Amino acid sequence: MIQTEDLSKQFGDFVAVDGVTLEVQPGEVLALLGQNGAGKTTTVRMLTSVLRPTRGWARVAGHDVVAEPAKIRSLVGVLTEQHGLYLRMNAEEYLDFYGKIYRLGSDIRRKRIADLLEYFGIAEFARRPIGQYSKGMRQKLAIARTLLHEPPVLLLDEPTSAMDPESARLVRKAIAGLRSEQRAIIICTHNLVEAELLADKIAIIYRGRILIQGTTAELRRSLLGLPEYDLHLRPGWQGNFPDLPPGVTLVAQSPTGFRFRIEDPVSSNPPLLRAFLNAGAEVVALQEVPHTLEEIYLAAMARVDHA
DSSP states (O other), X not given: OEEEEXXXXXXXXXEEEEEEEEEEOTTOEEEEEOOTTSSHHHXXXXXXXXXXOSEEEEEETTEETXXXXXXXXXXXXXXXXXXXXXXXXXXXXXXXHHHHHTTOOHHHHHHHHHHXXXXXXOGGGTTSBGGGSOHHHHHHHHHHHHHTTXXXXXXXXXXXXXXXHHHXXXXXXXXXXXXXXXXXXXXXXXXXXXXXXXXXXXXXXXXXXXXXXXXXXXXXXXXXXXXXXXXXXXXXXXXXXXXXXXXXXXEEEETTEEEEEXXXXXXXXXXXXXXHHXXXXXXXXXXXXXXXXXXXHHHHHHHHHXX
């Protein structure tokens, strides 16, 4: 649904985006992570045909962003950090205004507006001035606007920036509900918790270049090494330590268990459990040691620092 190859943008001597290659399939959510100024927003502007690439190409739903800008804008729903709500309008007036810009017929416009206001839980406030809305309600209304023309691609730039925790939670819940087999979503953010909750794939961008990309599991293995598991035993076991299956390495122990590094948990965990059970151990739990997206991100940044 979204493809880029060597996508680059230069402003004079400053290279804002440098050789970005991405692919997002229908049904996927990609989180584009990076610091402020890393190139996230410039990438989004090229994907919406607002900026013309200096080098490389991008396609959205099979259409070239340079050759078919009008088509691209009809296929994309964009949420920018500054979403430009008209505070004297009410929600119905605001969405109707944009529905006319998208040239939606009056019957379709009315139905979609009613459906979106209901979906985002703001139907009862539809005739209240937007200036009276909370931050969370305003953000949900802005997301509703991006969906008004039913675009197959959503580009969400810092969707919960500067929001209180409750409002951010409401917006994340709304975004999670937009996942569809007919839609691809890119979320540009530096909020790692948000990315971990919402995204299928992660791409980390730094100074305009993609450092690494893949699923969270793929990045975890690439940056942090093999998965580690804690085997918790009932206290007091005095049996002999059993032979370990191939691909399992002991890395630490405590009074209540052991930590192992395991190459292939699917094949190694069952015989590991059997070995300890046969040795008379009472196993309480075998669980993977969690690694957060923050650890993954910091490991990627550390590679840059040591490069």
